[in-house]
Amino acid sequence: MRTALQLFCYGVLALWYWRSSDPQRRSIMKAHRVAFFWAIGLTCGIIIENIYFQLIYDPSNLPHGMWIMAERNPFENALFICFGLAVLRGAAVSLRLRANSLPEGEDPLLVESIDRLLPLYSLGHDLSKREEEVLRLALMGKDNQNIASALSLTAGTVKVHVHNILKKTGHANRSELAADFWER
Structure with a gap:
């Protein structure tokens, strides 16, 4: 049968x-x-x-x-x-x-994956809580202005946080940072 x-x-x-x-x-x-x-x-x-x-x-x-x-x-x-x-x-x-093509957007599975992987990634690169929040939104594909709006910050402050994140992780741009994040 x-x-x-x-x-x-x-x-x-x-x-x-x-x-x-x-x-x-x-x-x-x-x-x-x-x-x-x-x-x-x-x-x-x-x-x-x-x-x-x-x-x-x-x-x-x-x-x-x-x-x-x-x-x-x-x-x-x-x-x-x-x-x-x-x-x-x-x-x-x-x-x-x-x-x-790295994942971006507001997909619930993507958000869940970022939330699961981000604490370990932040701990490994000694990111502050605010830098972790900025990185979370950057991984979802948001630009500095949208990140600033979501976190009630100025675009300049977000730019400084992004610069610090790139410096701490040793990457030249967001694309390299995202690729490194998703490889882990």
């Missing part, structure tokens, strides 16, 4: 691909076609192996002391590895894209 459900899911995915009029969705699905066909092939291998061991093979012909583990066959293990490699490939692509 598992393999029948897998084949049904593959059929639904193929139908979804052929009926999709969105070129971006089709492009994303097309990028995963190698893993898709590997999955279909391995699922067919599971079916063939199950048919053989359940309908054709006679276990009484086994040499004494030899046994077969029926819980999972090698094709199922290979299928799990195929899915795992597809997920790891997707994660690697996502991380590579993130490294090329």
